[in-house]
Amino acid sequence: MSRIAVLTSGGDSPGMNSAVTSIARTAAYYGLSLIGIKRGYNGLLGLKDGAENDIYEMNLDTVLDLADLPGTYLRTARCAQFMDPKVREEAARNLKQLDVIGLVVIGGDGSFHGAQQLCKLGIPCIGIPGTIDNDLPYTEMTLGYDTAVNCDVEAVRAIRATSRSHDRPAVVEVMGRNCGDIALSTAEATGSEIVLVPEMPWSVEEVAERLTKLVAAGNTRATIVVAEGAYASMKPFDVYEYLRPFGKEVYHGQHMNANLLASTLKHMTHAEVRATVIGYTQRGCQPTARDCTFAFEAGNMAVVLLKSGIGNQVIGTRNNRTFHTSIDTALCETRNFKESLYNLINSL
Numbered sequence: 001m002s003r004i005a006v007l008t009s010g011g012d013s014p015g016m017n018s019a020v021t022s023i024a025r026t027a028a029y030y031g032l033s034l035i036g037i038k039r040g041y042n043g044l045l046g047l048k049d050g051a052e053n054d055i056y057e058m059n060l061d062t063v064l065d066l067a068d069l070p071g072t073y074l075r076t077a078r079c080a081q082f083m084d085p086k087v088r089e090e091a092a093r094n095l096k097q098l099d100v101i102g103l104v105v106i107g108g109d110g111s112f113h114g115a116q117q118l119c120k121l122g123i124p125c126i127g128i129p130g131t132i133d134n135d136l137p138y139t140e141m142t143l144g145y146d147t148a149v150n151c152d153v154e155a156v157r158a159i160r161a162t163s164r165s166h167d168r169p170a171v172v173e174v175m176g177r178n179c180g181d182i183a184l185s186t187a188e189a190t191g192s193e194i195v196l197v198p199e200m201p202w203s204v205e206e207v208a209e210r211l212t213k214l215v216a217a218g219n220t221r222a223t224i225v226v227a228e229g230a231y232a233s234m235k236p237f238d239v240y241e242y243l244r245p246f247g248k249e250v251y252h253g254q255h256m257n258a259n260l261l262a263s264t265l266k267h268m269t270h271a272e273v274r275a276t277v278i279g280y281t282q283r284g285c286q287p288t289a290r291d292c293t294f295a296f297e298a299g300n301m302a303v304v305l306l307k308s309g310i311g312n313q314v315i316g317t318r319n320n321r322t323f324h325t326s327i328d329t330a331l332c333e334t335r336n337f338k339e340s341l342y343n344l345i346n347s348l
């Protein structure tokens with residue numbers, strides 16, 4: 001019986017289990033057996049529990065029970081050793097010994113670079129973009145992004161309700177690494193008045209000025225949605241010099257964060273600004289229907305491609321259609337940040 005292998009790699013993302021379920025169902029349909037590899041590329045190298053435990057044949061019945069669950073049953077991890085060409089050669093050798101017709105990699109940018117290298121070593125690989133960050137430019141949406149945004153929207157709505165009750169503006173930090181898409185969509189969907197992203201430079205003074213105007217106009221639920229990567233695009237501002245006269249203990253050179261931003265804005269605007277960091281709930285949420293439908297189509301497409309002898313591809317979605325393209329082309333694409341939407345949110 002021909003076999004294919006699957007692994008999940010990088011940060012987990014809601015919908016990974018749904019994708020594995022779709023892969024398992026399609027594999028069973030075509031009479032292929034499915035090998036699960038635990039903890040990303042680490043499992044291929046037996047780095048955690050040894051190859052005997054990290055690589056195993058997946059049972060369709062067990063897989064079907066997982067479909068709607070958040071997290072990834074296969075576990076996930078980042079694998080720094082995979083940067084080493086010798087380690088990748090070992091992984092390719094192990095895959096060849098498993099006699100698989102190909103490998104499906106569900107993960108983000110780093111995981112796709114690993115898959116690209118494995119393709120060069122003769123292993124047909126298919127990538128499914130599993131990351132909440134939405135930072136893969138070739139696809140309009142990555143798996144897990146929609147769930148993360150919905151999680152943030154629910155949280156921001158709740159924060160805005162209590163902000164209004166107490167006349168307290170809010171700073172809400174969301175994930176996304178170097179990509180501001182989660183912050184942008186969350187701010188757009190919740191009617192938040194300020195959004196800060198890594199793609200655009202911003203200054204504490206400008207944010208304070210806009211917040212002062214909003215509060216003066218009676219908008220005491222004003223919300224600043226800040227992407228975790230946005231502190232890197234902040235124009236120089238010495239938080240220490242600013243907060244010291246207020247008796248605040250801030251270490252010199254300390255990086256800006258949600259709490260520091262809220263304290264600084266509180267002193268600059270005299271509004272009772274509070275901070276919330278949403279954190280890992282964004283990754284552990286129940287996947288939305290949108291993510292599950294993409295997972296279903298992507299998982300199916302991955303198996304059909306491998307069964308047809310086609311590798312070196314990644315799957316994405318464009319104009320509401322699931323498509324595939326070469327991994328090399330996909331990794332060369334550059335992002336097109338929605339600057340006009342950013343400006344609109346920050347000015348209305």
Ligand code: F6P
Pocket residue numbers: 011108131132133175176177228283
């Ligand atoms: O890439 C997904 C992501 O959740 C990012 O948004 C975040 O910066 C990072 O992973 C957090 O990684 P870790 O799980 O290692 O804390």
